[in-house]
Amino acid sequence: MRYTILFSLLLTGFLLQAQNTLMVKAETQSCTKDLALYTFDGTSFKPIIAASGTDNVYEFEVPAGGHRFYYFGPDPTKLQPIVLGGEEGVILNTSCNGTLPFAVKNSVINDQYTSLKEEFNSINQENQQAVQMYRMSFRNAELKPQAIEKMAVVDQRRISLLDSLKTANPFLARVAALNTYLSYFNHGEEAYDNEIAYFAREFFQFVDWEDEAYHELPWVYESFKNYTNTLSQVYTDKEAFTAAVDPIFTDIPQGSMAEKLALGGIISILKQKSHPAFVDYAQQFIDHFSELDPRATTDLAKQIESQKSFLIGGEAPDFTQATPSGESISLSDLRGKVVLIDFWASWCGPCRKENPNVKRVYDVYKEQGFEILGVSLDRTQDRWLKAIEQDGLQWLQVSDLKGWKNEVAQMYSVSSIPHTILLDAEGKIIARGLRGAQLEAKLAEIFGAD
Structure with a gap:
């Protein structure tokens, strides 16, 4: 049975102009909503082909002529990636209530894509072992050459995988190119002073940006997320x-x-x-x-x-919250001092581990015009007070006891803790996310410590 195709949104003219199409069938369970194929353009998922089904069977007509990533599902929050456009007779199996795993039948390219992701995971696990061995070499220098040799083995696996795909499957080779980063010690030490500089410039060294096929590859988005997460x-x-x-x-x-x-x-x-x-x-x-x-x-x-x-450089928005004793403190009350807003919670292990470092810098600079305003993401007053006492926190503390819904944390877009925001005496933001040695160095710079 064929169904009427509804073009709900056209991103480009290629769908209207396509001369050849392929039919894709979806066999589903518990799907009460219309399903659709989506594309991703760097900002959002956009539906391009939708069809109503009967008896949980749907059909989609997609342009033929080459592989392309699509996303399949009832809405943008429940999508599965799939490669379509190069094969006849592809069948999708899924359930809209999540009781069955998503599966693709009669598709060599999707089987190969699944295998490629499994190979990525295997290579990354081996690389993590090499990195862990390198870190252990800080205590045992004899492990360093072994770690670097292990990294070289990982590098060769990545290169061999990419080279094999260039001939066998250029579509997946582009995905591999975006995931091929070679170790600094074996490929960058001679040309770069440090690994982060090597990472910044050579992370995409195997990508040919003149190749227009990258323009429709969502992996570009994912790779730049990983790239940015490290550099930021x-x-x-x-x-x-x-x-x-x-x-x-x-x-x-x-x-x-x-x-x-x-x-x-x-x-x-x-x-x-x-x-x-x-x-x-x-x-x-x-x-x-x-x-x-x-x-x-x-x-x-x-x-x-x-x-x-x-x-950085913007004036920190003012706020007012309650102290453990029930009094109110506003950020603006602290104008004239260098202030560290410290987002933390009693249940946050890394926060508690960082508290001795924060306490140390507070003791050094509190007499020179430095103040800390702790903003707790706790929900229970007793646990909050107990942590303050156990860790010996002598600085100002406030909370609305709303956990992650703390109004100040939401105001400042805090998505993880510990998180710090350092303000100058005029209430302008100097830095965010400073901890440990970075915080000590910045305060020494501000207060002119030796």
Whole structure:
């Protein structure tokens, strides 16, 4: 049985112009909603083909002529990735209530894609073992050459996999290229002073950005998320981060879908971390894609305005919350002092582990105009008070006892703890996320300590 195809949204003209199509069948269970095929463009999932089914059987007509990633499901929150467009007779099996795993039948390319992801996992596990051995070499120097040799073996696995796919399956070779990062000690030590500089410039060394097939590959987005997540932890200030990342964009054609996917991945992480470089890359997205994606660029423009107050150099928004004794303290009450807003909780192991470091710097600088305002994400007053006493925290503390729904944490886009925000005497943000040695160094710089 064939069903009427509903084109709910066309991203490009290729669907209207396609001369050849392939029929894809979906055999489902417990699906009361219409199902659809979606594409991902770096900002959102967009439905492009939808069909109503009878007796839990659906059919979708997709353009033929080459493999392409799609996403299948009832709505953007419940989607499964799938490769379509190069094979006849593909059948999808799924249940909309989650009782059956998603499966693809009669599809060599999807079987190969599944095998490729399994190979990625195997290689990454072996690499983690090598990295762990290298870390152990800090205590046992004899392990260092063994760790580097083990990394070389991992490198060769990655290169061999990529080389084999270039001939056997160019579509998956592009996915592999985005996941082929070779070890610094075996491939970058001679040309780069440190691994992070090597990582920043060579992470995409096997990707040919002139290849237009990357323009429709969602893995570009995922790879840039991973890339940004690593660099944003090291380069916490805007200038250092942009200096590391911007050279990559000289290789990516401006205005291409590859650039849109890359910027989407970068922006998603920078927004999550409230990183000061967010505004720069969000503005680059707006400048290059306002006509192609007006809705996304309008949303980004609003986000830029809302984020400016929380970025380096912006004035920290004021707030008021209750102390353990029930009195109220406002952030603005502390103007004239350098203030560290410290988001933590009694149940947060890393927070409790970091408290001795925070206590040490507080004892050093509290007489020089340094104050700490702890904001607890606790829900229980007794546990909050007990942790304060156990850890000997002598600085100011506030909480609304709403856990992750703490109003201040939401105001400052805090998504993980411990998290710190350092303010100058005028209430402007100096830095975010400083801990341990980084916090000590910044305070020594501010207060002129030797």
